[in-house]
Amino acid sequence: MNGWSLFIDTFFRPDLIVRYLPPILEAVVLTVEIAVLIVATGLIGGLALACARSFEFRPLNLLIAVFADVFRTVPPLVLLVLVYFGLPNVGVTLSSFAVLWLVLSVVLTAFAEEILWAGILSVRRGQWEAARSTGLSFAQTLSYVVLPQAIRLAIPPLTNRSIVITKNVALGSVIGVPEILNVATTAESFVGNSTPLMLGALCYAMLFIPVVLAGRWLESRFAWRRF
Amino acid sequence: MNAIVAQFFNLEIMARTYPILVHGLGMTLLLCFVVVPLGLSGGLVVAFAMQSPWRMLRAFIATLVDFFRAIPPLALLIFIHSGLPFAGIRLDPFASVCLAFFLNTSSYYGEVYRAGIESVGRGQWDAARSTGLSAAQAGLYVVLPQAIRNVLPDLISNTIEVVKLTSLASVVALPELLYSSDMARAVTYNASPLVLAALTYLVLLWPFVRLLSRLEHRVGH
Numbered sequence: 346m347n348g349w350s351l352f353i354d355t356f357f358r359p360d361l362i363v364r365y366l367p368p369i370l371e372a373v374v375l376t377v378e379i380a381v382l383i384v385a386t387g388l389i390g391g392l393a394l395a396c397a398r399s400f401e402f403r404p405l406n407l408l409i410a411v412f413a414d415v416f417r418t419v420p421p422l423v424l425l426v427l428v429y430f431g432l433p434n435v436g437v438t439l440s441s442f443a444v445l446w447l448v449l450s451v452v453l454t455a456f457a458e459e460i461l462w463a464g465i466l467s468v469r470r471g472q473w474e475a476a477r478s479t480g481l482s483f484a485q486t487l488s489y490v491v492l493p494q495a496i497r498l499a500i501p502p503l504t505n506r507s508i509v510i511t512k513n514v515a516l517g518s519v520i521g522v523p524e525i526l527n528v529a530t531t532a533e534s535f536v537g538n539s540t541p542l543m544l545g546a547l548c549y550a551m552l553f554i555p556v557v558l559a560g561r562w563l564e565s566r567f568a569w570r571r572f
Numbered sequence: 573m574n575a576i577v578a579q580f581f582n583l584e585i586m587a588r589t590y591p592i593l594v595h596g597l598g599m600t601l602l603l604c605f606v607v608v609p610l611g612l613s614g615g616l617v618v619a620f621a622m623q624s625p626w627r628m629l630r631a632f633i634a635t636l637v638d639f640f641r642a643i644p645p646l647a648l649l650i651f652i653h654s655g656l657p658f659a660g661i662r663l664d665p666f667a668s669v670c671l672a673f674f675l676n677t678s679s680y681y682g683e684v685y686r687a688g689i690e691s692v693g694r695g696q697w698d699a700a701r702s703t704g705l706s707a708a709q710a711g712l713y714v715v716l717p718q719a720i721r722n723v724l725p726d727l728i729s730n731t732i733e734v735v736k737l738t739s740l741a742s743v744v745a746l747p748e749l750l751y752s753s754d755m756a757r758a759v760t761y762n763a764s765p766l767v768l769a770a771l772t773y774l775v776l777l778w779p780f781v782r783l784l785s786r787l788e789h790r791v792g793h
Contacts, residue, residue, distance in 0.1 A: 355659045418777045419770045420736035422743075423750050427770060430754075431763030434579045463788065509733075515644035519743060526647050530654070539655040546643055546651050553642035561638075 354538075361540040365532050369544050372528040373552065379446060379524065380511040386450035387510065388503065391457020395495075398458070399465055399487060409458065416455035422516050424448045429520045445517040453510045460502045464495030501563055508556055515549070525549055582764040589756035589765045596752030597772060603666075603738045603748055607673040608731055614674055615681025620711060622686050633682075640679040646740050648672045653744045665746040669738075677734050684726045688719030725787040732780050736773070749773070 398409050416424075429444045439447070468491045476486040518527035529545025621633045640648070649672040652663065663671065692715050700710035720727065742751035749769050756765035 352659065356655075414778060414781055415774060418732075418736075418774050418781050420739040420750070420773060422739045423766065423770050423773060426750065426754055427763060427766040430757060431580060431766060434761070434763060435575050459785070512644040515646045516740075518646070526644070526650065530650060533654065537658070539651075539658040542651055542655040546647050546655075549644055549647050550639060550642045553644075554638060557638050557642050 356539050356543040358538060358540045361536060361538055362544065365529075365541045365544060368528055368532070369525060369541065369548055372523060372525045372545075373548050376514050376524040377552070379442070379517070379522070380514050382446055383449045383453060383510060383514070384507045386446070387453025388457050388507070390450060390454030391459075391461055394454065394458040395461035395465060396487060396492075398462055399491075400483075413455045413459045416452050417459065421448060421452050421513050422519065424452070425516055425520055441517065441520045441522045444520060445514070445522050449510055449513055449516075452513075453506065456506045456510075457503060460499045460506065461495060464497075464499040465491055467498055468494050504560060504563060508553070508560060511556075512549075512553065578762075580763050580767050582762055585760050585762045585764045586768050589753075589760060590768065592752045592756050593749065593765060593768055593772065596747055596749040596769070599746065599748040599752075600738055603669065603741060603746075604735050606670060607677065607738065608734055610670065610674050611677030611681050611734060614678025615683075615685050618678055618682025619685035619689055622682070623689060623711070637679040637682055640675045641683070643676075645672060645676045645737055646743065648676060649740055649744060665741070665744045668744055669741045669746055673734070673737070676737075677730075680730055680733075681727070684723050684730055685719060687726070688723035689715055691722045692718045725784060728780060728784050728787070732777055732784065735777060739773075 394409050394412075398406050425444065425448050428439075428448055429441060432439060432444075472490055472494070473486060476490040477483070481489065514522075514524055515526045517524045518530065521527065525545045525548050529541045532541035533539060618633055618637060622630055624630060649668060652672050653665065653668040656663065689711075696714055696718065697710055700714040701707065705714070738748060739750040741748050742754065745751065747755075749772060753765040753769035757763055
């Protein structure tokens, strides 16, 4: 067999593509669903914590800061394995899907909180005082004056972080969530051929290339000013 | 409550298994010392290639960078480790991890450097060239130092991510920190070794996370 047909036979065998494309596409749908769920939970969680932090209640703020530091520092795979294999021993059994959702949402919450909090801090003190002096309550000032400015600033880093977290859905394959990588590796070891894995990798690439390109566009809009 | 302490914070089990974890930590550190410089230098090549006057080269590099940023690192690692052997390319776990990380992190570092290089005004290049420096000298001695200063927070943040990412090596059975602590968990039927591993990562990276927060708040204003 010459090199080219060996390459095709190893990575793009037509019969295997036909057989495994449907289940892998199903996994693509599941992957997107989990990703959307995680991003929604994480962003809402981060926003809630950042707002809670702006009340300047010291013990709570300390708690939030520690939470954010811990979950920004420990690798998500470590948390995933810890929760998935540790909880059943104390009588709590969660599905692998629930564990993946929980862990990645908490990690994104930690990052989003820190990003939004930096945004809130960047809004000048005078804005708060001016808003309050017009008769707005604290909550109104926060939601109508401060947050709109803070969120604008936070959008590029929040987008980046959400992309990173979405790619971490692939970690779910380690604990048996049937996302793209899991389905592809299972099929690969079943047929003893790399075609399913190549399909899985290409599906991931196809899913994220538009996201990466959108990120480039976003970055160029907020680019450094040249002089 | 007692059950939780016994299951997650069992000091006796932590004391018994910590030699295995120290071994794993050694492998994690070795991995970092190989993978981070590899990515930093690969990224530098990528960034300067992106400044080249040849359109084709720029387009080629940009495609590669976008492709490797689009594929989840775990998918890339598993492809290299268990997909390539079918094509007759067999790498041991350490080499697989290094190759996967090289492709992935060079792309990310490359983008960071590029943002830095582009933040340095064109005038700096022109002025440097007009004093008689070659293009390579101007890039290396004039533009790069300013570029790195401008994107230092991003470089640190990316490096923290790379260190966290080394935990993926456990999936291809490289006995680093996560792999060894998971082994210890399987042997003792207790999650405390994993908690100890999480704490180790925390102690290792926390100073850098704090430093980063400081730099970011300072640069932001």
